[in-house]
Amino acid sequence: MAAEPAIVALHCEILRARPDVNNVAHFHYDRATVFTLAEGARLVPVKNHAIRWASGIPVHDDPAHVNTAARGRALAATLGPHFAVQIRAHGQVLVAESIPALFIDCVHFVENAEAALAAASLGKVRGLTADEMASFAKDLKRDKHISKLWAYYSGRARALGLLQDWNV
Template sequence: MTEPKLVEHGTGVQDGHSEETLRLDVSMSTRLLNSMKILEYSGHVSARLPGRETFLVQPQNKSRAEVGPPDLLICDLDGKVVVGPSGVRPPSEVFLHCEIYRHRSDVNAIAHFHHDVTNVFTLVEDVPLRAFKNHAIRWKSGIPVHPDPAHVDDAERGRAIVKTLGDHHAMQIRAHGQIVTAETVRGVFIDSVHLVENAEAAYRACALGKPKPLTEAEIESFSHSFRRGHHIRKLWNYYTLGAIREGVFPETWAAEA
């Protein structure tokens, strides 16, 4: 069988991680989010390759349950595949990744998914998704809603997404899905989990009565004691060890990452 034709590339580093490690982190995060019914059949996780205007993202037609490090494409900020098998395409919404990386230098990882309960808050009036749980303080500045539900399938729509996102770390696309941004791949995985947990708690609260989000004072009190680096390491270990036991991905991935 003929080997896929690849384009040459260099190396990239994010927080001291090699490109190889980033490929593992993106693959593990993708499979984890899929196993948790957050990503499922559609959605994608990407990682910026620092020092280069490129990023890792999965191919359009690869199952989220099976994606592995060698499958990941390297795309430039125009959505063009610069490293990957000939003829393999990136996700149709690759442009949301392109434009966020182009305009937000603080963002090194992005997750886009379509979680129904979370998206419910874009379908009703006067019940915005706010911080209801302590870990939702990540979004104390707010979770804006993009009004256009269309797929982000060109650069113009990607720029519109950037405008709605602003300086926030998460957003919703009305009747469509969610975008979460973070400084690392592991951070974006944990934040994606917490965004969904927060939405599900809010949804259940709405069933009982008028929802009562955290106050500014409560958010401030949580912020003082929160150690983000420690929290990410703790939860990453918890979820990856559980995934290994359940066969979501091989133990060697976690050992190499």
């Protein structure tokens, strides 16, 4: 019998700690990871759909692979009630209620990191204020937004011959 993939600990421990989420994504997007490499740099919401991370994007200081239950629990503790966590010098973890929601959150996370990094090259990054995020959140219909973008992206994938047997 083959050994379980090392990454199982990351997913399982987060799902144990967060019964409010059903899906976990772990990825390595360097243009977001750079925010964990410079002293005082933080990835903050700069684009409207980044309000998903209004509560913050904590940084997990241990850059090691999360390949044990203890490391998974430590990462879950850093994530806490948030919807994203950066792993210093390593990557990101996002959590959401469904596969479509998680996918769309990943798209927005990457877009936000790109915009923040571009803004940092021009000067001091001006993140969204709490009032701006609250105002946008009041008008956002998350389910409708996710459904619309999921239809777009999954439609593109199906047109390329992917996802033919997926039912999500």
